[in-house]
Amino acid sequence: MKDFDALFAELSRKAVERPAGSGSVALLDAGVHAIGKKIVEEAAEVWMAAEFQSDEETAEEISQLIYHLQVLMLAKGLTLEDVWRHL
């Protein structure tokens, strides 16, 4: 099963190698503004799922929020350590 670090490593690779058909590459190319809008959208979906949907659906929405946060980190050139040191 993929975890947070494995996804970040995969996305970091894709940002450099830019494979054809990667949605992540397209999102990186769309820029911080577009990624930020997705984060807001996904955060709202997490909230709504937590209040009105199943635990499984909530977990899926959380995974999508995490994914978009990681794409934003890559767009900004932030490392995992840059974030972890604030925890």
Ligand SMILES: N=c1c2ncn([C@@H]3O[C@H](COP(=O)(O)OP(=O)(O)OP(=O)(O)O)[C@@H](O)[C@H]3O)c2ncn1[C@@H]1O[C@H](COP(=O)(O)O)[C@@H](O)[C@H]1O
């Ligand atoms: N974990 C994810 C992931 N989570 C969410 N998403 C994207 O976020 C979308 C979910 O957003 P929405 O709920 O808004 O659904 P939607 O309305 O269909 O999406 P949009 O039309 O708004 O793009 C999905 O359709 C995916 O495009 C993800 N895209 C990719 N990954 C993983 O990232 C890695 C690289 O993926 P590629 O860049 O596609 O190769 C792979 O391991 C993937 O599994």
